Structures are given as C-alpha cells and as structure tokens.
Amino acid sequence: MEIHIDTEAGRGRREEIYRQIREAILDGRLRAGEALPPTRELAERLAVSRNTVSAAYDRLTGEGFLEGRVGAGTFVRTSRGSARAARPAEFPIETAPVWERVRLPSLTGVRAEFDFQAGIPDVGMFPFDTWRRLLGGEIRASAASLGYGDPAGHAGLREGIARHIAVSRDVRATPDEVVVTSGAQQALDLIGRVVLRPGDRVAVEDPGYPPARLVFEALGAEVVPIGVDAEGIRVADLPRGTKLVYVTPSHQFPLGLPMSLDRRLDLVAWAGKTGAVLVEDDYDTEFRYHGRPLEPLHSLDSTGRVVYVGSFSKVLSPGLRLGFLVGPASLCRVVAKARFVTDWHSAGPVQAALARFIDDGGLVAHIRRMRREYRRRHELVVSLLERDFAELTLIPSAAGLHVSAYSSFATEPVAARALRAGVLVNTLDEYAVLPGRRPGLVFGYGGIPFAKVEAGLGRLRDLLR
Ligand SMILES: Cc1ncc(COP(=O)(O)O)c(C=O)c1O
Known part of the structure; x- marks a missing residue:
C-alpha cells in the first residue's frame, strides 16, 4: 500500500507518521490485512531515519493497529473504521446552469421485467x-x-x-x-x-x-x-x-x-x-x-x-x-x-x-445475424401493437431498434403505472422540448428477448383497459 504521509505537518516526524497511519486505519482508508511499506522504503521516501519509521510502527503495533509477520512485513491488524472516508468540507464550487438540466441515465442493471427501453441493443448476442x-x-x-x-x-x-x-x-x-x-x-x-x-x-x-x-x-x-x-x-x-x-x-x-x-x-x-x-x-x-x-x-x-x-x-x-x-x-x-x-x-x-x-x-456477419433477430422482434411488436392497441397510431418505421406510436391518452401516468407493473416504456414527452407535442409511446425491442415481447405488451394492454 502506497501510503501518503505529510511530514511537513508541524509535529515531530515520528508523531506524524504514527498519527497519519492511525487516522487512515480509523477512517477506513487502510483495511485489515493490507501491507504497510517496509520501514526502509518508507524512511527513504520520507527522508527520515529508519528508526523514526520503526518507532511509529512499534507504537501502532503496541496499540493493536498493526501486526508484524516474521519474514512478511507489517500489516494492518484491524479495521476499526467503517469505510467512512475522510472528506474535506463541501465547498460549493459554482457550476454552469446547463448541468442542472442534465439527468444521468439509470444504470441499475435490469430495470424492469419487460424492458422496452429505447436505444438498447442486445449485448447478450455480442x-x-x-x-x-x-x-x-x-x-x-x-x-x-x-x-x-x-x-x-x-x-x-x-x-x-x-x-x-x-x-x-x-x-x-x-x-x-x-x-x-x-x-x-x-x-x-x-x-x-x-x-x-x-x-x-x-x-x-x-x-x-x-x-x-x-x-x-x-x-x-x-x-x-x-x-x-x-x-x-x-x-x-x-x-x-x-x-x-x-x-x-x-x-x-x-x-x-x-x-x-x-x-x-x-x-x-x-x-x-x-x-x-x-x-x-x-x-x-x-x-x-x-x-x-x-x-x-x-x-x-x-x-x-x-x-x-x-x-x-x-x-x-x-x-x-x-x-x-x-x-x-x-x-x-x-x-x-x-x-x-x-x-x-x-x-x-x-x-x-x-x-x-x-x-x-x-462485422458484416454480425450485423446480418442481429438484423435477422431484430427483424423478428420488430415484426412481432408492430403486429401486436396493430392488433391489440386501438388507442395507438403506429408511426411507420422500417429500421432501427424501436417503433413509436401516437396515443389518444396522456402517456405519463400510463408509463408510471406500467413501470409499477414491471413494463418499462418511454414516452414521446421524454424527448420533447416544447410542450404540446403529440403524446405517444416508444417501444424499444433491442433489450427485450423475442420470447418476452408478447407477455410484456399483454401486460401493458391489461393496464389500458
Ligand atoms: C439518436 C441517437 N444517436 C446516437 C446514439 C448512440 O450514441 P453513442 O454512439 O454515443 O452511444 C443513440 C443511442 O441511443 C441515439 O439514439
């Protein structure tokens, strides 16, 4: 472990080495089992005598923070601290207003049982x-x-x-x-x-x-x-x-x-x-x-x-x-x-x-293989939306990983209810800048296996009844 020690901190050097290692153990930066640098190496790095480092290590060993293992070196013996890393007080550095409008995407793995999120390819077929x-x-x-x-x-x-x-x-x-x-x-x-x-x-x-x-x-x-x-x-x-x-x-x-x-x-x-x-x-x-x-x-x-x-x-x-x-x-x-x-x-x-x-x-072979798979999903989504969703008007699309449809209902409450029922769909509103654009839903099929499409749309269908 490369531990940083500041020997300019005012107290005696032995005291500083002791204090800073102890703090690192107490605040969780150093964890049980981690090796400390050999006394000779740390002494050289800090330009102090080897005795100064040894004395600090001895004191920490005596207090139960460190243990020496013959032939192996000196190790942290205990993790008293949780992983509470010491943080400097928060200084409010002012940032440009544009960043307040940016929402980071959620990356929490499986987002819903039926994930129709737009823009997701099937990385399982990589x-x-x-x-x-x-x-x-x-x-x-x-x-x-x-x-x-x-x-x-x-x-x-x-x-x-x-x-x-x-x-x-x-x-x-x-x-x-x-x-x-x-x-x-x-x-x-x-x-x-x-x-x-x-x-x-x-x-x-x-x-x-x-x-x-x-x-x-x-x-x-x-x-x-x-x-x-x-x-x-x-x-x-x-x-x-x-x-x-x-x-x-x-x-x-x-x-x-x-x-x-x-x-x-x-x-x-x-x-x-x-x-x-x-x-x-x-x-x-x-x-x-x-x-x-x-x-x-x-x-x-x-x-x-x-x-x-x-x-x-x-x-x-x-x-x-x-x-x-x-x-x-x-x-x-x-x-x-x-x-x-x-x-x-x-x-x-x-x-x-x-x-x-x-x-x-x-690349060409992979695209061909993926196109076959996505075409099946595209055709299935389109045919189910046309068959079962009279309140949606499909927007013609012959390519890509999603299809969209205008809706005769306000989409936000529907998408929220769908998510609670395990179905993730995006709304056109999420991508609109000006209010008053036509409402609709976006159905991505890159992230949902073919076998789950029908059940997922069926569940959404039930919600709209
Ligand atoms: C319109 C559009 N452009 C580009 C991308 C791809 O972005 P990137 O290549 O940065 O992953 C996406 C992905 O969702 C997209 O929807």
Whole structure:
C-alpha cells in the first residue's frame, strides 16, 4: 500500500507518521490485512531515519493497529473504521446552469421485467469469443496499439470504416475524411467544439435526442427546437442565422420515421443557401427490415456541408464507446486537434480489434445475424401493437431498434403505472422540448428477448383497459 504521509505537518516526524497511519486505519482508508511499506522504503521516501519509521510502527503495533509477520512485513491488524472516508468540507464550487438540466441515465442493471427501453441493443448476442481473441491479440508486448496513437483514430480502422460505409450506406469517404470517436456522442461534441462559438444558433429536431441538444447547449450554443412532421424536420421553420442543424434522417429519434427524399433535398438546398452545417446522425440504420434506404444527406450534398455521424453502439455494443464522423478532410484535421486536447484518442487495442473485425468480415456477419433477430422482434411488436392497441397510431418505421406510436391518452401516468407493473416504456414527452407535442409511446425491442415481447405488451394492454 502506497501510503501518503505529510511530514511537513508541524509535529515531530515520528508523531506524524504514527498519527497519519492511525487516522487512515480509523477512517477506513487502510483495511485489515493490507501491507504497510517496509520501514526502509518508507524512511527513504520520507527522508527520515529508519528508526523514526520503526518507532511509529512499534507504537501502532503496541496499540493493536498493526501486526508484524516474521519474514512478511507489517500489516494492518484491524479495521476499526467503517469505510467512512475522510472528506474535506463541501465547498460549493459554482457550476454552469446547463448541468442542472442534465439527468444521468439509470444504470441499475435490469430495470424492469419487460424492458422496452429505447436505444438498447442486445449485448447478450455480442460475439464474445471472437472479441476475446481479437483483444487478446492486441494486448501483447509488441502491440503498437498500446502506445499513444493518432487523435484522428487508428489508421486501419479509419480505412475499414470508409470501406464499410461505402458499401452499406453509399457514403463515400477516404480515410482522411473519417475520424474515430468515442461513440456518436463524442462526434457531436467535437463537431460543436470546432464549428460553434458561444451564442451560435443550433437547430434540433423536437421531439429529438436529448444528449445531442444538451451537448450543444453545454458548448454555449442557443439551441432551437424545430417540429417534425410526417416527412421529417420542418425545414421551413428553421430560423435565420442557424449555424448548425442536427438531424436523424434515416430513423428519426424518437419517432422512427425516415425523412422523405423531398425534405432531404430541401434541407440540403437550404444549407447551401444559408451556409449552415448539417449533422446527419445515422445511429442505427444498419438494421433495416424492408424497403431501400433513402440517400444519406451526405451523398445528396455536393458542397461539403454535411458531417455524417455513425456509431458502433447499436451494431456491436455501447460499452465499446466507438463511433465516427465523416466530413471534409480539412474539417477532420481540426476535429483531430480538438480530440487531441480533450482526451487524445479512443483506446488503441479496442480500435485495432474493431479494425480486424471489419477486415475479417466479422462485422458484416454480425450485423446480418442481429438484423435477422431484430427483424423478428420488430415484426412481432408492430403486429401486436396493430392488433391489440386501438388507442395507438403506429408511426411507420422500417429500421432501427424501436417503433413509436401516437396515443389518444396522456402517456405519463400510463408509463408510471406500467413501470409499477414491471413494463418499462418511454414516452414521446421524454424527448420533447416544447410542450404540446403529440403524446405517444416508444417501444424499444433491442433489450427485450423475442420470447418476452408478447407477455410484456399483454401486460401493458391489461393496464389500458
Ligand atoms: C439518436 C441517437 N444517436 C446516437 C446514439 C448512440 O450514441 P453513442 O454512439 O454515443 O452511444 C443513440 C443511442 O441511443 C441515439 O439514439
């Protein structure tokens, strides 16, 4: 145990060593069985004589706090204290008001017997064996990925991502137009950091993805919520002077509908006219169950105004914290600087493992397998909602990990009662900024096994009677 002793504290040095070890034992920082540093080592570190340390240890041993074991060293004998760590008095450091609006997500494991929470993939189907092998291969003495790496991301992974999205989404990019990020969320943060100045106007969808709105607010932007109709964000409502627009065109979050081609073209044309940057968050469209995906904004734009954002949170696992952005190489160079000054880069071995997973064809095979599974759940949820819930109007959706439905009832009391009955569903209100948006429910099926879907919706059905 590396114990910190302050020998400048005024009293005699022997007294200080004695007092500080005793306090550490009493307040629970040192626990029974933990080894103290050998007297010679501690004496050297504190620049005192070995006798001074020995005398302090002897006194503590005499009082029953420590015990010497022949040939093994000196150990803490007793844990008198609970784990009550001594804390300095709370000093009210003032924080920016934006943080009062942020609620941390609950991470308490199983949240409900029937968990229809939106945005959760089935991590139980993660390719565990393959990843153990890939990561194991990277945690070895010769692995280059253990050193500091390129803030823009592991070169092989940027290449792999560029190839993957060219095929799967028709998003054309060279590796120097790709930056690897810690999830889509960090991509939004980095884009905001390099594009926005405090007070700049950012438009977001309403209802929309709260972490996106909050990250732009935290960067000092004025965030304006814009309504969404059956075709997507209302481009006609975008205010003058908007610097950046954040949208989810493939699978609007949380409504689930795709942005129509006309609306996409309107948005790209509007950005061309106004000079705004468009951020296209394509977080879960690898899971498409029918129909052809519409052109990404990134492909419809010829002026380099669209920054495309992707994530491996849904296709693989959110815990890997891997995502990416695609933008002009000039922007990516600045984003890499912002990445360097915030946290340098994502974990090297994890990036390298993903690069190999993509190269070996593992990612495509995994997506195919997960798509089959999610398609079953999607079809079951849709058919049960259509059959049993006359008070819900399903919002058409052909992709992703959730479907939403407008409701003819106030959703908050229903969701609260459902949770008490073991069914977790989100409400559209949770994602709305302005009051008065249409009420509805969101049904995520990534976190609930196929076999439990019918019973879960049945229980919700009973509550609505
Ligand atoms: C709209 C949207 N964007 C992005 C993400 C993924 O975020 P990340 O890659 O930071 O885990 C989610 C996850 O729920 C989401 O709903």
